[in-house]
Amino acid sequence: MLLQVHNLRKTFPIRGGLLGKQTGEITAVDDVSFYVKKGETLGLVGESGCGKSTTGRAILRLHEPTSGQIEFEGKSLLALNEEEMRKARRDLQMVFQDPFASLNPRQKVIDILEEPLIVHGMGNSKERKEQVHELLHLVGLNQSHAMRYPHQFSGGQRQRIGIARALSTKPKLIVADEPVSALDVSIQSQVLNLMADLQEKFELTYLFIAHDLSVVKHISDRVGVMYLGRLVELADRDELYEKPLHPYTQALLSAVPVPDPDAQKQRIILSGDVPSPANPPKGCAFHPRCPHVMDICREVRPEFTDQGGGHFSACHL
């Protein structure tokens, strides 16, 4: 067990009025618990605003969790002070969605990749340079790219640089937040293959956050589905995609357009939109859109429990 998250909660204040008084709060992540085993990829899917990115960031304490427990290799991350947390990030790195916004446009690639090594006091100047070249090579770029600026690269190449930066400190866990959603399909497959190769080579563990169900299925060993800040289902990849238990997961899977005109599909079209996280429905958050809603769903929040064989679901059905 590399990472364990218990009852993670993250709320953001809503401020309004002239004096910026707090007028309410948004619960972005609401009582989320899961674990990630060493060497596996846990996929986290959900639609915009479901709290998947906030969960990823809260684990690295880029957003300070409001409550809950995060254990990495058995040690509590939330007990660390700022300095200790900075050191811990050597083992926990992040790859971001937007390869245009997440690289400093005024730094050369060599500086971008060398910086984490300097921060963590790894090697002398010569060793660091060598390591940067090795990193570039690992992600399919070459030494000549080191002296260029981010704008001189395409989106796919920039994402490779983002991955090289995350790898530079030899981390154990990489949180990848929508790493391929800004890329075209032909480039997307190159980056997904690269991530799979690197995982094998360095025994990396990934928390892979994305909204694209096909991409998540491709790369993950286990998959968790989030809705309105809550985990509604989590299971082994094949189990989840073949036998989804939660009505939201079922609707989500049926909504994915399939690139095959011969496929016969029974589509569950949900009515309405996702409710506002500032004012979530009582009971089960999904009940206003659920085709199987019962009386109990409007009153009591379902527990997220193991339905057998590590297949977790939060549903009264």
Next chain:
Amino acid sequence: MTQTVLEIAELQLHFFTDKGVVKAVDGVSLEVGRGEVVGLVGESGCGKSVTSLAIMGLIPQPPGKVVAGSIQFEGVDLTKISQKELRKIRGDQVAMIFQEPMTSLNPLFTIGNQLIEVVRIHRKVNKSEARKQALEMLRQVGISREGILDDYPHQLSGGMRQRVMIAMAMMLNPKLLIADEPTTALDVTIQAQILDLMKNLNKEFGTSILFITHDLGVVAEMCDRIVVMYAGQIVEQTDRFRLFRNPKHPYTQGLMNSIPKLEDKRERLYSIPGQVPNPHQMPSGCRFAPRCEYVMDICRVSSPELLAVEEGHLSRCFLHQEVKEVATTST
């Protein structure tokens, strides 16, 4: 196909930039029949959006210019008529919806204002009649709340805004609807709602749709016929069944193999090596040659034509063209 609504012939659209001429659309020909849904697919920069903007006369000139070719809509060449005449057709007979519904609605006006304006510009009706029509159209796209007319765009969710955009585009019952990535910014469950809505409008009103997208899954569900573009040119064109069952062009094949599918088990994804060519330095010969795994000598020196591989299935590739022909052109 009974009648053609839109016919683009040999369209050449160039951008004249400081670094040289970019041939964003290079000899594109395509037709959209009455009631037909045609998909235009390709990756960023392939020219699919520029083609659609050219139909609407929305390419800024300069730097853009239609250098050759024609865009016939119901027998009128849209590239030849004045801005004033074009404005009459646009919004009335040809309407367009865009990817980002927030940026394509005016944030300072209410939904009602914007819908009523469309009717009042093109039709001689009074305000209350226009308001009635607006409400009716909103009901058609699944919004039945009357108060919506007084809402501002920011008060609506992404899916609702896109419904409003579709209502606005459909207000005057256009013959052709151009939809440029209409669901790309939406979540999948909302995307399913919008695609369902567009299919119903197509059936009910017989509106032809030119559907521009990069998502092959969406195309497979929505479109009757599909046009695949690469680097400013059409590389393949046929009906959806043949395109997905039997793609001919190596680029189309590569594209299909690179998407992870829900049904597959985990294995390595196919990936097309390299990247899309720089528009300032197009490869000589076939534009896909540097990335193609079947590349032959001839591909690097001469450009293949878009020719029929069989009735109704066009491909721009030497692989399917007569060996004899290849032999004569290469010697």
